Amino acid sequence: MSRNSKGLRSVVREITHGANRSSLFWWMVENHDQLASAVEGRRLQWTRLSARFAKLGLTDANGNAPSEQTARKTWQRVRRVVAKARELAAANQSARPQRRYPSRISPDWRPPIASSSDGPERPIESVRTRGLKPPAGPNAGALGATSPETGGDAAAEFSTIDAEGHPVEEAKVFYRGQVMTRHAAEQLERLRRG
């Protein structure tokens, strides 16, 4: 399976909330583009197609060979879901911050101010934002200071789908086999990176 189809599959799973879908459904998702271009402007012969699907071992949600009507309805559902998945993926792509190259970063750049856990409205200043020099060199700190190049924690990306393929709840991510806040995942990942 290609990386793209894996990604599409996971977004579709997110949209369908992990509902128990048939093998026919997933086959159509994975072969969506070829099918869509093949059927463009044509009337499909669902009787013949459903027989072909059965030969391929594809079944409906109950494990039975798909009927003509099931095949047609499944295809309609797949088209809707895939279109929605692509819309979502495009929206996520445009919302994601663009990668910044070190040479394009202003020398006046300072790490972003972290939020205080005392309250979201109250910013907390890190020691290094008080004009202190960050450590440097091969012996620099065990954790290493956040560098402007990496943008610190903000650079980390985490899955929003759990091991079962289910989307995790809002504002949470799935990391190291557990659902947790993004903050928690960032802290663990930072420690892991050393």
Added chain:
Amino acid sequence: MDDLTRLDERQLGDPGNGPRASDDERMSTTAFICGRGRVGKTVVANTYVQFCRQRGARLEAWNSDRQNETHTLSVFHADASRPATDGASEKGYWFEANLDRQARERFDAVLDMAGGDPMVRHLARDVRLVETMKRRGLRAVAWHVLGPEPADLDYLKLSMEGELFAPPATLVAVNTGVLVSGRSAELAFAEVCSNRVVVDALDRGARLVRFPSLECMSAIIDQGLTFAEAMRGVTKPGCQPMTFLDQTRVEIFWKDHIPAFFAEIPSEWLPAMSGHNVGIHEGGLQ
């Protein structure tokens, strides 16, 4: 006065004539260095005091660990305050008096606790310690020092249960100094860090930091030296002098690793530091 403040007043009672925080005043910090025994709390507390004082902090050291007489904060800092005895009530009285004085005099403080000491948890339950301190202009900062054993999580677990002692300013510090030399810190702490107790603390906003190791730490502690003294090669009478390589190890630790460690902590969770020696990398190895 907003609803939240009114609720606080009702729940906690009016502070009366006691000292209280003004809105534009920086909160003083009280660092609670806590955890199970033998995880390196005193090393962390000692490093904290040396680091902050060198940078001009007006910091009091409170040593409530009367179970330990050899490796105690008082060995390194003669001015460290101690309770008269190890009795729970004596210790409680001593701590409350110190806290009250801190609220009036506005300095920063660090409390080195004995392993598993329940004093703070009891106070947290009885007088809503974190909120009460906040109303007096004091920020409670919990430092949970952890070794690599799952049992090291017990204190954190007990503190977090029912948010008994779970201040918004909470640090989970994994101490790589307690690892056997050469052991990968990532692997050694993997189990502890992925434990739900740690994840829950992080979910509530705690920060996870890694306290750096120093190979010759025990030699420094045994002699009761400060890091600056060890770096200069000071030797206490009757003790083995440090090799020049160990001196360099101390220098790397003190001038590079420790400033990097503190740089990961929000400044408001640390004592106010000022003066010319504030640079966290000043004089570091080139």
